[in-house]
Amino acid sequence: MERIVFLDRNLLQSTLPTLTFEHQWQEYPMTQPEQVEERLQGATMAITNRVVLSGSLLDRLPSLRFISVVGTGTDCIDLEACQRNGILVSNTRDWCTGSVSEHVFSLILALHRHLMPLHAEIQSGTWQRSLSPYVAPPSIPYDLAGSTIGLIGYGTLARTIEHLAQAFGMNVLIAEHKGRSAARPGRTLWRDVFLQSDIVTVLCPLTEETRGLLGEEEFRLMSPHALLINCARGGIVDEHALADALQSGKIAGAGVDVLSSEPPEQQHVLLDPHVPNIIITPHLAWLSRKSLQNLADQLIENLEAFVAGQPRRLVQLNHH
Known part of the structure; x- marks a missing residue:
């Protein structure tokens, strides 16, 4: 038995x-x-x-x-x-491919359209006290159509993200493995993905090879208006480097559903209130009926x- x-x-x-x-x-x-x-x-x-x-x-x-x-x-x-x-x-x-891909785009859209700070403005009464018919966002959003999303990892989930991105009219780059000097057909060199992408999405598993895969070097390559989305595993991204990239303005924002320690300690670097433009959800991108x-x-x-x-x-x- x-x-x-x-x-x-x-x-x-x-x-x-x-x-x-x-x-x-x-x-x-x-x-x-x-x-x-x-x-x-x-x-x-x-x-x-x-x-x-x-x-x-x-x-x-x-x-x-x-x-x-x-x-x-x-x-x-x-x-x-x-x-x-x-x-x-x-x-x-x-x-959970459907629910995670929906969550990825929920984070992208919330950051891209400044939903969190705009909602905070309403709650604080800024719009109600304003003489203007609208409240200006922190910055004017780019259109998703015509923008570029870079995929780190290319399994079933990444392919679903690719299809959704194409439905928005986005260009899709699939990252070649880090350290390779030549890209396979349909792939883009690692460095070029970060240089060219408006949004970088982490979609690979956590292994000894991918632990700390994204760090200071990658954030330095990204555009100041670019976003990072991680619904894979927290350990893939150097969280101290991410916090620094957000605080220094190297990138515009981040949406993460995963952290390197879960539940996180109170003093986790990404929970610091001085880290701007980050949305953190408690590892629930997978959840749906x-x-x-x-x-x-x-x-x-x-x-x-x-x-x-x-x-x-x-x-x-x-x-x-």
């Missing part, structure tokens, strides 16, 4: 389809780091969204054979330790497929 432990059930607010195989099910609303080992003792299958499963922990869980990640990113799991211990890992894929159901369905499919001996959506350890 399989013993299944769901470590952070609260993060999946949807009804799960019934499993067809014999099993014991234990779920916890949330699990703190010091509780993980005790809760997974004797488990054959673990389900996690963001609970960290370190190598030293996995080495001490001899019964564990399968981990199902409720989400796409697997940076919370030591994949080398999984391979060492014969533990298979599956994730969920393309389950459809995406939640997609997530639940794929989770159950992954569990069923593993037990049937035909595992699906396996996460491979990349060797470089």
